Amino acid sequence: MFRIGQGFDVHQFAENRPCIIGGIEIPYEKGLLGHSDADVLLHTIADACLGAIGEGDIGKHFPDTDPEYKDADSQKLLQHVWNLVSEKGYLLGNLDCTVIAQKPKMAPYIEEIRTNIARLLQAEPEQINVKATTTENLGFTGREEGMAAQAVVLLIRNES
Ligand SMILES: Nc1ccn([C@@H]2O[C@H](COP(=O)(O)O)[C@@H](O)[C@H]2O)c(=O)n1
Ligand SMILES: C[C@@]1(CO)OP(=O)(O)OP(=O)(O)OC[C@H]1O
Numbered sequence: 001m002f003r004i005g006q007g008f009d010v011h012q013f014a015e016n017r018p019c020i021i022g023g024i025e026i027p028y029e030k031g032l033l034g035h036s037d038a039d040v041l042l043h044t045i046a047d048a049c050l051g052a053i054g055e056g057d058i059g060k061h062f063p064d065t066d067p068e069y070k071d072a073d074s075q076k077l078l079q080h081v082w083n084l085v086s087e088k089g090y091l092l093g094n095l096d097c098t099v100i101a102q103k104p105k106m107a108p109y110i111e112e113i114r115t116n117i118a119r120l121l122q123a124e125p126e127q128i129n130v131k132a133t134t135t136e137n138l139g140f141t142g143r144e145e146g147m148a149a150q151a152v153v154l155l156i157r158n159e160s
Contacts, residue, residue: 001157003090005052007044012146021099021106021147022113022130023075023120028104032147035064039074041099041130044149045117046074046081048095052155053088078120085155092123093154099132100141100148106132 017031022041032038046058055061062069062077069077095117099106106113110130118125135142 001159002093003052003155003157005048005050005153005155007047007049007051007151007153008148009040009043009047009150010140010146010148011038011040011043013144019104020074021109023116024109024113026104026106026109030144036062036069036072036077037074040147041097041113041149041151042074042078042117042120044151045095045097045121045153046078048097048151048153049078049081049085049155052153053085053090055084075116075120082121086122089158090155091158092121092127093156094127094129095121095123095151095153096129097131097149097151099130100135100150101132102134102137102142102144106130 011032011034013030014033017033019026019028019031020037020039043058050057114125114128114130117128140146
């Protein structure tokens with residue numbers, strides 16, 4: 001049995017914040033603002049996974065009013081979500097995701113991010129694809145006010 005889920009998330013750039021994407025800290029003059037570490041890519045993937053298993057979204061599981069999640073490492077949030085997926089008997093089919101940002105340039109970090117996501121989802125890097133696109137200087141991403149990310153995940157039920 002298959003389940004599909006999609007995710008979308010946005011975070012604003014701010015001074016004096018780390019720029020953590022897919023669990024990897026990217027050298028950049030600005031970082032992302034959020035209650036947690038604001039890892040826009042991992043939040044998107046977590047939402048896609050929760051969507052696939054019909055479990056709502058990350059705001060439901062990790063409320064931004066809860067001090068426990070202040071500056072939380074989003075890798076831990078995604079691992080918690082992945083445990084829910086595993087408990088329901090699903091394995092990863094594949095994950096495809098896109099980082100939408102005018103800057104920073106993501107290409108030098110894509111493989112490291114891919115490997116890290118594979119580790120978090122107990123999968124092989126070949127099951128993961130990470131892309132990046134600008135918005136050709138248009139909109140809030142084009143003005144470098146923030147970043148967005150989207151993801152689609154396919155889960156496969158382990159019937160054995
Ligand atoms: N933040 C980004 C955005 C894009 N890339 C890479 O550049 C390619 C061209 O981007 P366009 O928006 O002009 O299509 C894109 O395919 C990515 O490989 C990037 O590394 N970081
Ligand atoms: C992750 C959580 C919780 O710390 O906070 P943020 O880092 O603000 O992220 P967001 O994607 O806005 O929503 C989910 C939140 O509940």
